[in-house]
Amino acid sequence: MPGSSDCFSPDFRPAPYWWEASPQEPEKAVSLPSTADVVIIGAGYTGLHAAIQTARAGLETVVVDAEAAGFGCSTRNGGQISTSVKPSYSTLRKRYGDDLAVSILKEGQASLDHVTGFVGDEGIDCDFGVVGRFHGAHTAGQYEKLARDCDVRHPGFVTGAWMVPREKQHAELGTDAYHGGIVFPRHASLDPGKYHAGLLRVARSAGASVIGHCRVNDLARTPQGFEVFTGKGRIRAGKVIVATNGYTGSLTPWQQRRVIPIGSYVIATEEIPADVMDRLFPTNRILSDTRKLVYYYRPSPDRKRILFGGRVSLQETDPRKSGPKLLAELVRLFPELARVRISHSWTGIVAFTFDTLMHCGEEGGLFYAMGYCGSGVGMAGYLGSRIGKAAAGIDPDLGAFSRIPFETRPFYTGKPWFLGPSVAVYRLRDRLGV
Numbered sequence: 001m002p003g004s005s006d007c008f009s010p011d012f013r014p015a016p017y018w019w020e021a022s023p024q025e026p027e028k029a030v031s032l033p034s035t036a037d038v039v040i041i042g043a044g045y046t047g048l049h050a051a052i053q054t055a056r057a058g059l060e061t062v063v064v065d066a067e068a069a070g071f072g073c074s075t076r077n078g079g080q081i082s083t084s085v086k087p088s089y090s091t092l093r094k095r096y097g098d099d100l101a102v103s104i105l106k107e108g109q110a111s112l113d114h115v116t117g118f119v120g121d122e123g124i125d126c127d128f129g130v131v132g133r134f135h136g137a138h139t140a141g142q143y144e145k146l147a148r149d150c151d152v153r154h155p156g157f158v159t160g161a162w163m164v165p166r167e168k169q170h171a172e173l174g175t176d177a178y179h180g181g182i183v184f185p186r187h188a189s190l191d192p193g194k195y196h197a198g199l200l201r202v203a204r205s206a207g208a209s210v211i212g213h214c215r216v217n218d219l220a221r222t223p224q225g226f227e228v229f230t231g232k233g234r235i236r237a238g239k240v241i242v243a244t245n246g247y248t249g250s251l252t253p254w255q256q257r258r259v260i261p262i263g264s265y266v267i268a269t270e271e272i273p274a275d276v277m278d279r280l281f282p283t284n285r286i287l288s289d290t291r292k293l294v295y296y297y298r299p300s301p302d303r304k305r306i307l308f309g310g311r312v313s314l315q316e317t318d319p320r321k322s323g324p325k326l327l328a329e330l331v332r333l334f335p336e337l338a339r340v341r342i343s344h345s346w347t348g349i350v351a352f353t354f355d356t357l358m359h360c361g362e363e364g365g366l367f368y369a370m371g372y373c374g375s376g377v378g379m380a381g382y383l384g385s386r387i388g389k390a391a392a393g394i395d396p397d398l399g400a401f402s403r404i405p406f407e408t409r410p411f412y413t414g415k416p417w418f419l420g421p422s423v424a425v426y427r428l429r430d431r432l433g434v
């Protein structure tokens with residue numbers, strides 16, 4: 001029952017399930033270099049992919065993170081990899097015209113190809129698999145809309161998607177809660193903690209210094225670049241890359257005014273019998289649905305647990321409070337799980353944007369990539385790589401996401417006062433099926 005302590009297993013931890021196999025690095029005594037060619041702020045997927053590019057280009061690269069490397073979303077996410085671009089082709093075409101719309105969608109495909117290639121080329125052991133996604137329609141109208149979008153073809157991009165009607169749904173997922181859905185066969189999954197640990201290894205062996213527990217408190221422009229003032233000392237840097245996504249703060253006010261920090265919440269269940277897992281998740285796909293307040297879920301890589309995520313409260317809350325609410329949604333989808341308990345419950349801060357697209361570029365001499373709108377497992381690495389190549393002078397072209405305006409709103413300073421009312425409206429629309 002929501003709110004009941006009975007729904008937690010005896011070994012419950014209010015921390016990411018992924019941290020069991022990939023614990024956060026403890027703080028180490030390090031001496032900070034006094035100069036660097038490139039300083040990167042944030043040691044998640046964006047920052048580490050950027051660092052691999054700059055370090056491999058022969059630039060002295062220092063990555064700093066306010067907490068342990070990977071403390072942010074990059075070790076907290078659901079491990080689901082899509083093409084990351086939320087607006088449909090028709091919406092993008094109306095906003096930007098055909099050429100830019102197609103370029104944006106191609107960037108989405110490129111991000112999926114990038115992570116697939118990177119994990120294979122670098123030999124990262126992170127339970128990566130192209131398992132495909134089943135995206136369930138929560139109303140009959142949403143099923144029709146998915147079918148219409150599935151029919152829109154363009155020579156520039158290929159999803160390979162197909163529709164699954166309600167009567168055949170059990171071949172994909174053991175629930176009657178959806179009105180059918182769509183399968184995206186190219187979508188993939190991985191263990192985010194192991195992926196981040198592998199990235200750390202690759203970045204360090206490329207020559208980058210990655211220093212945790214080292215918050216950047218101030219930045220000052222100099223004729224040669226920047227002075228970076230951290231909790232462990234000052235670094236003179238030629239270039240600075242901002243890779244702070246949902247954790248972007250007043251250090252970079254221009255970026256802070258353009259991202260909307262929103263908590264996302266996940267639970268892991270205790271172990272579930274193999275026959276139940278096989279019945280509920282026969283295809284091992286990653287799952288999501290058509291709600292505005294989307295639920296995303298999947299079997300754990302060893303297929304013993306379910307990882308179930310979403311947004312269950314108007315305001316940010318404690319994982320001990322969000323856990324039972326997520327469990328109630330899980331049981332609504334799969335009533336036979338009524339007695340299952342929660343082993344882990346956690347949260348992290350994602351960065352939404354006013355146009356629901358990610359952005360990268362250079363502003364005031366600072367390179368940045370952020371605003372993944374909750375879909376950054378593939379895209380953060382892809383844009384991190386691009387921003388790293390641009391900072392290293394290898395490839396100045398930052399692609400389609402640098403060619404669209406990174407919007408803010410009057411009086412918005414980075415504190416989303418409108419979050420509670422927006423969540424309430426979305427919740428109502430989801431209930432009404434509009």
Ligand SMILES: Cc1cc2nc3c(=O)[nH]c(=O)nc-3n(C[C@H](O)[C@H](O)[C@H](O)COP(=O)(O)OP(=O)(O)OC[C@H]3O[C@@H](n4cnc5c(N)ncnc54)[C@H](O)[C@@H]3O)c2cc1C
Nearest residue numbers: 042044045046066072073074077078080216348375376377
């Ligand atoms: C619960 C949850 C589930 C998610 N599920 C999915 C999913 O299934 N699929 C998907 O594609 N995406 C998912 N995401 C989103 C995805 O994880 C992110 O988009 C991605 O990890 C962003 O990576 P990043 O490197 O840009 O930012 P982060 O990994 O968040 O790293 C930013 C870092 O910046 C550091 N920082 C901030 N300020 C400073 C400072 N002043 N000095 C030094 N360091 C600083 C922070 O400590 C933090 O570690 C999820 C996110 C969450 C929270």
